[in-house]
Every structure is written in C-alpha cells, then in structure tokens.
Amino acid sequence: MTTTIEKIKKILKSEFENELFDASLKNLEDKNNKLRYHNFSYSIRELSRHFLNSLAPEERILDCSWFKVETDNGKPTRGQKIKYAIQGGLTDENLINMNFDIDELKSTIKEVKTTIDSLSKYTHVNPESFNLTENEIESNSQKVLETFEAFVETIDNYRETLKDFLDGKIEDHMIDTVIYNSYENIDSLAPHYSLEYSEVYEYHISEINDREIIVDVFGSLSVTLxxxxxxxxxxxxxxxxxxSFPYETQIRYKISDRFPSDEYEVDSFDVDTSSWYGDDDITDEELDKLIEKEE
Incomplete structure (x- = not known):
C-alpha cells in the first residue's frame, strides 16, 4: 500500500487535497473505531470529488458549447465533468472532423465514471463490513486507493493522448510565422539592430479549456546589434x-472545427536578454573595448 500512497501524493495538486488525503489515511490508524475503514473510504470518495472539480470547474463546463442540462438543478453531471477534464470545450463533432477516435474517447469517459462510482460501494455500512479483520481492512483499503489512482491516471493519460494527437497537427513553419510577426522589440540593447531569424525549438499543448487550446512555445531570436x-x-x-536570445510565449487558438484555428492570439512577450548583461549592465568603457577588439 505504501507504493500506491506515494504515487497518489505525486498526483494530488493542491495543499487541501494533500491534507485531506493524509487525514483519510489517519482514519485507518484508529483501531478502536469499527467505522475506521468506512470513514477512510468516504474520505477518499470525497477526495475524488474535489479532485475532479479541480480538473473541471463548473463555470467552465457551463460555458462549453456541448453542455446540455441533464440534472434537476442544472449542474453538470459527473460524466460531463469527466468529459471536460479530458477534452475541455472541444465537441465530439470537432474531434470527429479532426479524425480523432471518438468511440474510444466515449468508452474511456464511461470507464472513468464507473471507476469513480465504484468508490461509493466501499462506504456502505452493513453487517458484512462492520467487523472486518485487520487483514480485510488492509486489503480493502488497498482496493480503494487503487481505484482512486486508476480514476486519476485514466483521465490524465487520455488527456495527454488527446494533446499529443493535436500536437501532431501543428506544423513547424506555422508556429515560426506566428512568432516571427509577434516578437517585442529589443531597442534597449543597441542604437539599431536587425532581425536575422526567429527559431522555434519546442512547442506543446499545455491546456485545453472551454474556449481555447493553449500552445506553449519556446524559441530563440537571432539579431545583429x-x-x-x-x-x-x-x-x-x-x-x-x-x-541569439531565448524567448517563451503562448499561442491561444480558439476552439473550432479545425486545429490549428485561424483565430488565435499570441501572448505579448519579450526576449530574454539577461545573457547579454551578465551580472551587470555593459558599460561604455566595455563597449569601447569590444569595438577596439573587433577592429
């Protein structure tokens, strides 16, 4: 069980989630309480609820074009939360148009929902589960933890699968063109300069939310001062x-029937010129020496 606990601790995102998880484990130490296993299971189920809510905020789901009210109170269902956690605001039709395997996606969402629902059965108090032996408590607790771990990892792995799929639709020259036309000037380094070329050496999708697909971009700008x-x-x-100076920024593509969309914004950015200055700004005397050395 120790290995599973360590893996879950690496998965949890917030301080509250970690504190709730630690408190859940504390229930198992209360050997004088016959409800310790049930209290533990209930706490883990609540942890799964909070964790899913962190991946799928209600207000974000309500803003998705694919959202339809399926409950009496108008709130998203658990299945809709799982759907958002994986595909954000992308509709099934969007993904079909991109030739993504939508049937496998639907199967995965159903699988995750079944996994979360199964946590509830461990919280039930009945004669069969009221007087569990120490070995039974340990074995059943391990199942609860493995169920929670499976729920989180399935969402995370499939979300990465979707990101990798979309990454494959981005062409290098497309990113180069967008960034080349969006860099901030570097007038502070020299009276004049000329841009030689801009190079992107890494990009990947970091987020799919209700309105946009965000691509992190890392590159360098070569100039002549x-x-x-x-x-x-x-x-x-x-x-x-x-x-040559490094830079990093984000391109925000609006969710549409195709990706990359023609509608996008590039976050304002400037190149990192710290390597030029070193620990201190270059002085006039040092610049004169550079000129003399060049001559």
Whole structure:
C-alpha cells in the first residue's frame, strides 16, 4: 500500500487535497473505531470529488458549447465533468472532423465514471463490513486507493493522448510565422539592430479549456546589434555583434472545427536578454573595448 500512497501524493495538486488525503489515511490508524475503514473510504470518495472539480470547474463546463442540462438543478453531471477534464470545450463533432477516435474517447469517459462510482460501494455500512479483520481492512483499503489512482491516471493519460494527437497537427513553419510577426522589440540593447531569424525549438499543448487550446512555445531570436553613428559606421568605426536570445510565449487558438484555428492570439512577450548583461549592465568603457577588439 505504501507504493500506491506515494504515487497518489505525486498526483494530488493542491495543499487541501494533500491534507485531506493524509487525514483519510489517519482514519485507518484508529483501531478502536469499527467505522475506521468506512470513514477512510468516504474520505477518499470525497477526495475524488474535489479532485475532479479541480480538473473541471463548473463555470467552465457551463460555458462549453456541448453542455446540455441533464440534472434537476442544472449542474453538470459527473460524466460531463469527466468529459471536460479530458477534452475541455472541444465537441465530439470537432474531434470527429479532426479524425480523432471518438468511440474510444466515449468508452474511456464511461470507464472513468464507473471507476469513480465504484468508490461509493466501499462506504456502505452493513453487517458484512462492520467487523472486518485487520487483514480485510488492509486489503480493502488497498482496493480503494487503487481505484482512486486508476480514476486519476485514466483521465490524465487520455488527456495527454488527446494533446499529443493535436500536437501532431501543428506544423513547424506555422508556429515560426506566428512568432516571427509577434516578437517585442529589443531597442534597449543597441542604437539599431536587425532581425536575422526567429527559431522555434519546442512547442506543446499545455491546456485545453472551454474556449481555447493553449500552445506553449519556446524559441530563440537571432539579431545583429549595430553600434556606432552613421558617420562612424561610414568610416568603419562601427561594430556589429551577432547575438541569439531565448524567448517563451503562448499561442491561444480558439476552439473550432479545425486545429490549428485561424483565430488565435499570441501572448505579448519579450526576449530574454539577461545573457547579454551578465551580472551587470555593459558599460561604455566595455563597449569601447569590444569595438577596439573587433577592429
């Protein structure tokens, strides 16, 4: 059971979830309480509820175009929460248009719901479960923990499967073009500069929410920094220094029938020029030495 506990601790996201999990385990230590196993099971079921809510906030689900009221109180069902946790605001029709296996997705959502529902059976108090032996409590508690772990890992793994599928639809040149036209200037480094090229060396989908698919982008910007006045450069007293600076940003694609969508926004960003300055800003004296060295 120790291995399972360690794996779950790595899965939990918030301080509250970790505290609730620790408190749930404490129930098993109360050997004078015949309800310790049931209290433990109930607490883990509540943990699963909080964890799913963190993956699928109610207000986000209500904003999805695929959401339909299926309850008397108008709140999302457990199945709808699982659907959002995996595919966000993407509709089944969106995914079909992208040639994603929607039948497998529906089967996975059903599987996760069945797994969560099964946690409830462990909370029932009846004569058969009231006087469990120590070995039975340990064995049943392990099943509860494995059920919770399976619920979380199935959602996480399938969500990553969907992200990988969408990642495969992004073309390098597409990202290069978007970023090339969106970088912030770097006027503070030199009187003048010229952009040589922008290179993207990594990108991946970080989030699928109710309205957009967010792509994290990491790259570098190669520039030529130009020093010296026009007259100085005319007589060869200027200096050109080629530099490459890293940057990172996000592209937010609006959810639509195709991905990447033509509707997107690039978060404002600037290149990381800390390598140019080192520990201190370059001084005029140091710049003069650079020019002399170049000559």
């Amino acid at each position: 130009e020093y010296g006045s026009r007259s100085e450069r005319a007589i060869g007293d200027g200096l050109d220094i080629g530099e």
